[in-house]
Amino acid sequence: MHDADGTETRADEGGESPDAGASDGNLRPEGPPQKLRSNREELTPMLSQYLDLCEAHPEAVVLFQVGDFYEAFCEAAEMVARVCEVTLTKREDSTGRYPMAGIPIDNAASYLEPLLDAGYRVAIADQVEDAEEASGLVDRAVTNVVTPGTVVEDELLDAATATYVGAVTSEGDTYAVAALDVSTGDCQVTSANRPRIADELERLEPAELLVGPGVDFDTDSLAFETMVTDHDPAAFDAEAAAETLSAYLANPEAVVADATERRACGALLDYAEYTQGNDGALDYVSRVRRYDPRKTLQLDATALRSLELFESRSHRSGDTLADAVDETACALGRRRLVSWLRRPLVERSAIERRHDAVAEWVDRPMARETVRDALADVYDIERLVARVSRGRANARDLRSLKATLDVVPEVKAAMSDVESDALVSLRDSLDELEDVRSLVGDAVRPDPPQEITEGGVICEGFDDELDDLRGTEREGREWVADLEERERERTGIDSLDVGYNQVHGYYIEVTNPNLDRVPDDYTRRQTLKNSERFYTPELKRREDEILGAAEKADALEYEVFCEVRDAVAAEANRVQALADSLAELDVLTSFAAVAAGHGYVRPEMGAADVRIEGGRHPVVERTQEEFVPNDADFTDGRLAVITGPNMSGKSTYMRQVALVSILAQAGSFVPADAAELPILDRVFTRVGASDDIAGGQSTFMREMAELTDILHDATEDSLILLDEVGRGTSTADGLAIARATTEFVHDEVGATTLFATHYHDLTALAEELPDAFNLHFTVSKRDDGGPLDDADGPDVTFLHRVAAGASSSSYGVEVAKMAGVPDTVVERAREYVREAERGAESESPGESQNPAERQEEETTNGRAEDGAFGDGPSANGDTGADDEPPADETLAAYVDGLDASDDDADATPAERDVVAEIRELDVAGTTPLEALNTLNELKRRLDD
Ligand SMILES: Nc1ncnc2c1ncn2[C@@H]1O[C@H](COP(=O)(O)OP(=O)(O)OP(=O)(O)O)[C@@H](O)[C@H]1O
Numbered sequence: 001m002h003d004a005d006g007t008e009t010r011a012d013e014g015g016e017s018p019d020a021g022a023s024d025g026n027l028r029p030e031g032p033p034q035k036l037r038s039n040r041e042e043l044t045p046m047l048s049q050y051l052d053l054c055e056a057h058p059e060a061v062v063l064f065q066v067g068d069f070y071e072a073f074c075e076a077a078e079m080v081a082r083v084c085e086v087t088l089t090k091r092e093d094s095t096g097r098y099p100m101a102g103i104p105i106d107n108a109a110s111y112l113e114p115l116l117d118a119g120y121r122v123a124i125a126d127q128v129e130d131a132e133e134a135s136g137l138v139d140r141a142v143t144n145v146v147t148p149g150t151v152v153e154d155e156l157l158d159a160a161t162a163t164y165v166g167a168v169t170s171e172g173d174t175y176a177v178a179a180l181d182v183s184t185g186d187c188q189v190t191s192a193n194r195p196r197i198a199d200e201l202e203r204l205e206p207a208e209l210l211v212g213p214g215v216d217f218d219t220d221s222l223a224f225e226t227m228v229t230d231h232d233p234a235a236f237d238a239e240a241a242a243e244t245l246s247a248y249l250a251n252p253e254a255v256v257a258d259a260t261e262r263r264a265c266g267a268l269l270d271y272a273e274y275t276q277g278n279d280g281a282l283d284y285v286s287r288v289r290r291y292d293p294r295k296t297l298q299l300d301a302t303a304l305r306s307l308e309l310f311e312s313r314s315h316r317s318g319d320t321l322a323d324a325v326d327e328t329a330c331a332l333g334r335r336r337l338v339s340w341l342r343r344p345l346v347e348r349s350a351i352e353r354r355h356d357a358v359a360e361w362v363d364r365p366m367a368r369e370t371v372r373d374a375l376a377d378v379y380d381i382e383r384l385v386a387r388v389s390r391g392r393a394n395a396r397d398l399r400s401l402k403a404t405l406d407v408v409p410e411v412k413a414a415m416s417d418v419e420s421d422a423l424v425s426l427r428d429s430l431d432e433l434e435d436v437r438s439l440v441g442d443a444v445r446p447d448p449p450q451e452i453t454e455g456g457v458i459c460e461g462f463d464d465e466l467d468d469l470r471g472t473e474r475e476g477r478e479w480v481a482d483l484e485e486r487e488r489e490r491t492g493i494d495s496l497d498v499g500y501n502q503v504h505g506y507y508i509e510v511t512n513p514n515l516d517r518v519p520d521d522y523t524r525r526q527t528l529k530n531s532e533r534f535y536t537p538e539l540k541r542r543e544d545e546i547l548g549a550a551e552k553a554d555a556l557e558y559e560v561f562c563e564v565r566d567a568v569a570a571e572a573n574r575v576q577a578l579a580d581s582l583a584e585l586d587v588l589t590s591f592a593a594v595a596a597g598h599g600y601v602r603p604e605m606g607a608a609d610v611r612i613e614g615g616r617h618p619v620v621e622r623t624q625e626e627f628v629p630n631d632a633d634f635t636d637g638r639l640a641v642i643t644g645p646n647m648s649g650k651s652t653y654m655r656q657v658a659l660v661s662i663l664a665q666a667g668s669f670v671p672a673d674a675a676e677l678p679i680l681d682r683v684f685t686r687v688g689a690s691d692d693i694a695g696g697q698s699t700f701m702r703e704m705a706e707l708t709d710i711l712h713d714a715t716e717d718s719l720i721l722l723d724e725v726g727r728g729t730s731t732a733d734g735l736a737i738a739r740a741t742t743e744f745v746h747d748e749v750g751a752t753t754l755f756a757t758h759y760h761d762l763t764a765l766a767e768e769l770p771d772a773f774n775l776h777f778t779v780s781k782r783d784d785g786g787p788l789d790d791a792d793g794p795d796v797t798f799l800h801r802v803a804a805g806a807s808s809s810s811y812g813v814e815v816a817k818m819a820g821v822p823d824t825v826v827e828r829a830r831e832y833v834r835e836a837e838r839g840a841e842s843e844s845p846g847e848s849q850n851p852a853e854r855q856e857e858e859t860t861n862g863r864a865e866d867g868a869f870g871d872g873p874s875a876n877g878d879t880g881a882d883d884e885p886p887a888d889e890t891l892a893a894y895v896d897g898l899d900a901s902d903d904d905a906d907a908t909p910a911e912r913d914v915v916a917e918i919r920e921l922d923v924a925g926t927t928p929l930e931a932l933n934t935l936n937e938l939k940r941r942l943d944d
Helices: 034-038 045-056 074-084 105-117 194-204 238-246 259-275 301-306 331-342 348-363 365-375 381-389 395-414 421-429 434-443 464-491 512-517 537-569 572-598 650-666 699-713 731-749 760-768 812-818 823-843 851-858 890-899 909-920 928-943
Strands: 007-009 061-066 069-073 089-093 096-104 122-127 140-146 165-171 174-181 186-192 208-211 227-229 287-290 497-501 505-511 523-527 531-535 611-615 630-633 639-643 674-677 682-686 719-723 752-756 772-781 796-804
Touching: 034 045, 034 074, 034 096, 045 061, 045 122, 045 140, 061 074, 061 105, 061 140, 069 074, 069 105, 074 096, 074 105, 096 105, 105 122, 105 140, 140 259, 165 194, 165 259, 174 194, 174 259, 186 194, 186 259, 194 301, 208 259, 238 259, 301 682, 331 381, 331 572, 331 650, 348 365, 348 421, 348 572, 348 650, 365 395, 365 572, 381 395, 381 537, 381 572, 395 434, 395 537, 395 572, 421 572, 434 537, 464 497, 464 505, 464 537, 505 512, 505 537, 512 531, 531 537, 537 572, 611 650, 630 650, 630 796, 639 650, 639 731, 639 760, 650 674, 650 682, 650 719, 650 752, 682 699, 699 731, 719 731, 731 752, 731 760, 731 928, 760 772, 909 928
Parallel strands: 061 122, 165 208, 186 287, 208 227, 639 752, 639 772, 682 719, 719 752
Antiparallel strands: 007 089, 061 069, 069 096, 089 096, 122 140, 165 174, 174 186, 497 505, 505 531, 523 531, 611 630, 611 674, 772 796
């Protein structure tokens, strides 16, 4: 139904190309259209109303309700037509022709999705008065601004992850970030220095970010995509923000003690109110929490990514940690699991409390499975109750709430004799909400229709007036139903029919041959080709009664429904608390199901050092037919230098140590035979040089930047995984950096460190540094360099087994063979390897396999040459077969020279200078660029 002040051509009527309004393709479709602005004085009332709304929401595309469609005009119409793939039509009135495109209201969500994906905010302008009752122009108002961070429509949200909108403020060096999930009302705020806040944002990954006025924060440097929104600077003002907050917290200063945080939080809530139609405080946002990120295990974006916690490199589902340990039964649990994995705990008692609960469920499979079965019937009541509070829930939502409440007694019964603290308090906190449950059960019919304005929603017996109206309606219909029989009898016309149509209402139809038998009280209503239709005064009276009663009943049902919904909304806090408990219970139960199903054990927390027996990688073990468990024992040393050929399992091993720790601190059991674990404060990763080329930085620069972060921030409670640090540059520089890094981590940081490297020379460090040790991955070699025509199978088998000591032999050639490198090349390479080995043996007879020792005697004329080694790691991150000691021994000699004492008679004065300078270097305080320049300078001096 369209306003009468113009004519529209819809798609099916075939619109011709509009003549004006959007000719300039560069115009942004948000904001007031130029053509309307310049015609302002002449516009029809409706377009003028549209223009006003566009001006009030300049950052958004206004979709304007016209009957059953949301319409956009001019530039916005062109964009909507293109993005939503709907036809561009036109609206024509006395003032001109305007491009127009619309999306059907019934199915609006599916059209909003492409608009959000394309980076638009959408302001929904609804008709806010009944078009039939309006005198003149129907009043419209923006009831909802849909933005990527504030969407509440279920269809547009992922059930398993929370969608946040965030706000950042700063005062001096203190930065605060607040984050709100508008779909559930979960609101959290924290503050720290800028790098930590950046980390925090990467954990939250808000889909939209408000940056307060004057905040020096580069959103481009964030590792995730977010929409940056300029919100009214006045909302960030301390007083305004405090005022906003006071609607959410009885005593804001007690909960959010810090002014920077209050400003972030207040401005954010102000923005959320704005997007929800500026209708005052959002009742369901009742949990504004302040938290301290230091009270959780810190995982920055690099760690989250390289450990594949939530996103796998392969992008296959099932390949992430979250997938591997997700046996949750409901969406509430799934979201909670993700948030626990994102923020593992650091407080031993809290971790053990979760472990106790998991242990109890592991031991009691029957009760556990009963609970899990019951939880499978739990709806997403967190988002549902938010819809109830916003007045957007329909009858089906309320029935879903009831279905959820129905399972609570079952869950409680299954938990009647639980003993662990966490389970006992969860059970006791489960509120059956009997009042809400019986209210909804009594009021709302099972299987109600989607629409709440067309009746069929409220149960009989709930409201007397409604029952009377429905009674009248029913009685009337019964009377009509019997009418046909009665009239046939009365008139003797056997073919007489009683029917109903929308336009004419009830009628009695008599075919033409029988018209002479029509009684006097029949009045003609309609003439058809072969028959006439009549009504009687009584039928008319009954019709009015039926239709009147039905209409009143529908309206009353809607009213009653809204009352019921409001009554439920009044209990929103209790529903949220229940959702909270069910979510937590679901995760603990899921942890136990995973532990039982996949042989996880309870880790012992609070150990001084990591000691894992038979550890497994939780994701890789599921994809591998025979996964080889490996120990990780750091009790005699905290820094492991790990060598081994490509594909032997180094990365998997390092990651599994981290994943075991993360799972343990999240409250889960771990994939191992036994584990004693310290409580980590942070996990750092520098993994996979070739995988992270992003943001226009060279791989090497990126690597150095990450390394700088690690060296700055790690503590002795941290876990550091370093995979081939230094390989992004020339061999000499790379080795020097790797070595210096290892020494620094060992001497200054003391963190538990796993360092996988192809620089064999680094294994010598383990001999020198008291807290370092070597690990290597073995392969079994059927026949070292056996005949090539022996086609019985590969010459090496990866054992994927870690062992003490450094790897001493290169299997790169065999790996090359397995990869299909032609036999002649493989054989030639073998000859080179043999030659090199013979050379090494003859030059240091009877020496150990330690390459550094082997090379000791040749240090005299050692001189580093960039990229001197054909088989070493190359600058472009090539993963060649490269764990062979360099064929050209000069680099090893050079690095040994680095360590030689100043009075080493063999070193040149320039070399001694350089060594001294390297020793003085403050690596942690050096930026990547400075490091590069320094290296360059040192190298130049040596070359001179
Ligand atoms: N413990 C294990 N048991 C069984 N299979 C394993 C094990 N560890 C690793 N694998 C398998 O071997 C493959 C290679 O492992 P990984 O990537 O850890 O090797 P890598 O030594 O780090 O190799 P590169 O040096 O090339 O990075 C994995 O994809 C996995 O399929």
